[in-house]
Amino acid sequence: MKKIINSEKEMYKFASQLAKKLKGGEVLALQGELGAGKTTFVKGLARALGVREVVHSPTFILVKPYRIRNQKIIKTLIHVDAYRVAGGEDLIFVGLDEFFQDKDTVMAIEWAEKVKKILPRARTKWIKFYLGKKLNQRIVQIKD
Numbered sequence: 739m740k741k742i743i744n745s746e747k748e749m750y751k752f753a754s755q756l757a758k759k760l761k762g763g764e765v766l767a768l769q770g771e772l773g774a775g776k777t778t779f780v781k782g783l784a785r786a787l788g789v790r791e792v793v794h795s796p797t798f799i800l801v802k803p804y805r806i807r808n809q810k811i812i813k814t815l816i817h818v819d820a821y822r823v824a825g826g827e828d829l830i831f832v833g834l835d836e837f838f839q840d841k842d843t844v845m846a847i848e849w850a851e852k853v854k855k856i857l858p859r860a861r862t863k864w865i866k867f868y869l870g871k872k873l874n875q876r877i878v879q880i881k882d
């Protein structure tokens with residue numbers, strides 16, 4: 739599925755539609771160049787799931803968990819930025835791979851292709867982000 743997104747607001751809407759389909763335990767592998775909209779998507783996802791905290795780009799902290807209070811199953815959103823991660827071993831080192839099994843956790847990983855080999859294949863949903871032709875245009879592609 740390929741979708742053209744024409745504004746930041748539309749990106750939030752796309753994220754919230756996707757949030758409704760989540761059952762818990764998913765790893766959202768976000769791929770795409772700088773500024774393509776990965777963090778913006780996670781902000782929309784967090785908002786849709788009911789996260790009250792402000793979501794920032796986790797580039798300098800690598801991993802940021804957000805508590806979710808008003809959902810039946812999903813209790814935590816874990817935002818990861820793998821931009822500076824070398825090969826996935828770093829994430830295993832911090833124990834992040836343990837969360838891959840949690841049914842009450844959704845993970846959103848920016849630059850996921852860098853840590854592809856440690857991702858649980860069956861639970862991982864790849865979402866690709868591209869810059870569009872126009873200034874505020876982005877294209878998202880989900881493997882189906």
Ligand SMILES: Nc1ncnc2c1ncn2[C@@H]1O[C@H](COP(=O)(O)OP(=O)(O)OP(=O)(O)O)[C@@H](O)[C@H]1O
Nearest residue numbers: 743744745746749772773774775776777778874876
């Ligand atoms: N349609 C759109 N969807 C998403 N972001 C948009 C859109 N139009 C404009 N923008 C802007 O583009 C920028 C996207 O930045 P964002 O941090 O989400 O990208 P990123 O993919 O996370 O980049 P990085 O790899 O640096 O983390 C933001 O400044 C956002 O306001």
Ligand SMILES: [Mg+2]
Nearest residue numbers: 776777795848
């Ligand atoms: Mg980002």
